[in-house]
Amino acid sequence: MSFLSYLANGISLGSVYALIALGYSMVYGIAKMLNFAHGDVIMIGGYVVFVGVSNMGVHPLLAILISMVVCTILGVTIERVAYKPLRGASPLAVLITAIGVSYLLQNIALLIFGSDTKAFTNVVTLPNLSLFDGKLVISSVTIVTIVVSIVIMIGLTLFVNKTKAGRAMTAVSEDKGAAQLMGINVNGTIALTFAIGSSLAAVAGVLLCSAYPSLTPYTGSMPGIKAFVAAVFGGIGSIPGAFIGGILLGVIENLSKAYISSQLSDAIVFSVLIIVLLVKPTGILGKNIQEKV
Amino acid sequence: MKKLRKETKNNLITYGIVILTYIIVQILVATGNMSSLMQGLLVPFCTYVIVAISLNLTVGVLGELSLGHAGFMCVGAFSSALFSLAVKDSFTVAPLRFLCAILIGALSAALIGFLVGIPVLRLRGDYLAIVTLAFGEIIKNIINAIYLGIDGNGIHISLKDAMSLGLSEDGRMLIKGAQGITGTPHDSNFTIGVVLVLVTLFIVLNFMDSRSGRAVMSIRDNRIAAESVGIDVTRYKLIAFTISAALAGVAGVLYAHNLSTLNAQPKNFGYNMSILILVFVVLGGIGSMRGSMIAAVLLTLLPEVLRFMADYRMLIYAIVLIVMMLFNWSPDAINMRKRLMAKIFPKKSQKEEA
Known part of the structure; x- marks a missing residue:
């Protein structure tokens, strides 16, 4: 029974990673940049909900909506101010700028909220699920996290494949120049990608903080890195890939924490990543690109 | 004296910068012009x-x-x-x-x-x-x-x-x-x-x-x-x-x-x-290599220099980092710099274009 509960927790953590990884992966696919600030957008999303629910007494659902709006505006602003001027510059320059933005967000949060850990109030108030006469209890947060992630994943896949804006995103990520010639607003599409990625980050932030109720200005950075690993794991740029990568990563992390060693769990997660990449260098669902001379 | 290769000359300048910095620091330490905080940062x-x-x-x-x-x-x-x-x-x-x-x-x-x-x-x-x-x-x-x-x-x-x-x-x-x-x-x-x-x-x-x-x-x-x-x-x-x-x-x-x-x-x-x-x-x-050396020293120094701003120092550090990256790498900024240089030193830039 304990295996099942570890597994459920792993899938729930993995779903959070998957949500973050979706943002990473979409932005990477379209702007060819590693947005290191993504993890910190999660943290900001968490703080917004914290302030809304704990300090102002707003209804949790409304707080989550506000948080999504704030993060969307934040994501688009970051893109406009810090990344857009660097379009066409070396990818490394964009990477370092993203790191600068990440420092900036962490320090703004540090100044406003202080470095002490905030106890996040769980926004999911549903009863826990009890199976096999109470031998296996799965918390409602776990279930809500998994369900929300699956719904978002399906929604996003439909959006990208069926709507005009989504098709434009695919086109821009394939070939920016050709997309522009076809009359696609490239800058607008990139901004839209950042907006979607950031609002997903807000949802991920709320779910992460509900499952692990401690919030500091550095809360987002390690899940951010892990989600990035998950995105690479599943094949960066692919939506189902990010989802599979996230779930696998969460499950491996939780199971190795439970059965092997809690100290070495990160080492195990990263070792699995390395093995996967050595066998399949573009990730599980990544596309192989033939190199031309 | 044999004329040095351009690379050799360049490398010698890099070594020279290190040695010169070392001498200046030693003089500062000897004359007591360096705070103990800075001395602790030397290694x-x-x-x-x-x-x-x-x-x-x-x-x-x-x-x-x-x-x-x-x-x-x-x-x-x-x-x-x-x-x-x-x-x-x-x-x-x-x-x-x-x-x-x-x-x-x-x-x-x-x-x-x-x-x-x-x-x-x-x-x-x-x-x-x-x-x-x-x-x-x-x-x-x-x-x-x-x-x-x-x-x-x-x-x-x-x-x-x-x-x-x-x-x-x-x-x-x-x-x-x-x-x-x-x-x-x-x-x-x-x-x-x-x-x-x-x-x-x-x-x-x-x-x-x-x-x-x-x-x-x-x-x-x-x-x-x-x-x-x-x-x-x-x-x-x-x-x-x-x-x-x-x-x-x-x-x-x-x-x-x-x-x-x-x-x-x-x-x-x-x-x-x-x-x-x-x-x-x-x-x-x-x-x-020279650039890496200078950047490493400056960026390690920056938070210490900004210490008087207390809580704001890492914020300023982050902003400085972003602004420097934008200024150095953004295609618009590079063009602007080129135009500016052309205005100030018209002859030199003409030569470069030719």
Whole structure:
């Protein structure tokens, strides 16, 4: 029974990673940049909900909506101010700028909220699920996290494949120049990608903080890195890939924490990543690109 | 006097800057014009300069993005600190002991670099970056979990806790898991640091000018073309990566012997540190050793200079970083700078265009 509960927790953590990884992966696919600030957008999303629910007494659902709006505006602003001027510059320059933005967000949060850990109030108030006469209890947060992630994943896949804006995103990520010639607003599409990625980050932030109720200005950075690993794991740029990568990563992390060693769990997660990449260098669902001379 | 080559002249200027800085600092210290805070920063400066140069060898010369350099630093730091601590009582000639520590740190970092390099260098671009990041985290994670002690029966290692070592009464704990190593002899100082910086520069600059270095740079510029003229891509990549890891290990040795307590935290050996080193390299100019040195010193100095702003200093640091990147790299800013230069020095820019 304990295996099942570890597994459920792993899938729930993995779903959070998957949500973050979706943002990473979409932005990477379209702007060819590693947005290191993504993890910190999660943290900001968490703080917004914290302030809304704990300090102002707003209804949790409304707080989550506000948080999504704030993060969307934040994501688009970051893109406009810090990344857009660097379009066409070396990818490394964009990477370092993203790191600068990440420092900036962490320090703004540090100044406003202080470095002490905030106890996040769980926004999911549903009863826990009890199976096999109470031998296996799965918390409602776990279930809500998994369900929300699956719904978002399906929604996003439909959006990208069926709507005009989504098709434009695919086109821009394939070939920016050709997309522009076809009359696609490239800058607008990139901004839209950042907006979607950031609002997903807000949802991920709320779910992460509900499952692990401690919030500091550095809360987002390690899940951010892990989600990035998950995105690479599943094949960066692919939506189902990010989802599979996230779930696998969460499950491996939780199971190795439970059965092997809690100290070495990160080492195990990263070792699995390395093995996967050595066998399949573009990730599980990544596309192989033939190199031309 | 024979006319020097342009590269040689350039390299001599770089060495000159280091020596000149050293002399100025020594004068400042002797005349009492340097605060104790700044004096405490001198060895970290050397550490960061060395590791920045070493990463620049990977990023600038080899053209691959490594996000795991703090891991190699960590290996160098821990292996050498372990050695120094173990022989502290029996080997009392400090300079000689430190020399051995440096060799041990460099060799163990080189070994790990070589082992990591074999699989990692098969990958390319961002995938390589993420795998080096993963390796860096694995190294940090494992070192955090190691317990190592020594007694009459030999060396005991455990990955669980101190009790499982089973040390006898006279045994000594050397590595205490997450608490790391305490009591490393304080063998490093600014002079040794500067000597190490010069040695690092000498190794890297000469490597760039050697046959292997040129082979490595040709791989960076066009891998397929390099391969087609018979350059063994994997071999030369490994050479450069191993040298780079060894030098990062040397920086780790310097770091370890400047502190009495050494533990692997995210702050000093995690990916944050690797990223910070990358910031030095990119801001200083990819491929320019002199630039890396200057950027490493300036960016280490910046938070200290901004100390009067208390809580706002890291915020300012972040803003400065973003603004500098935008100013240096944005295509618009580059055009604006060019136009501005053309206005101020009309003749020079005309010549450049022609």
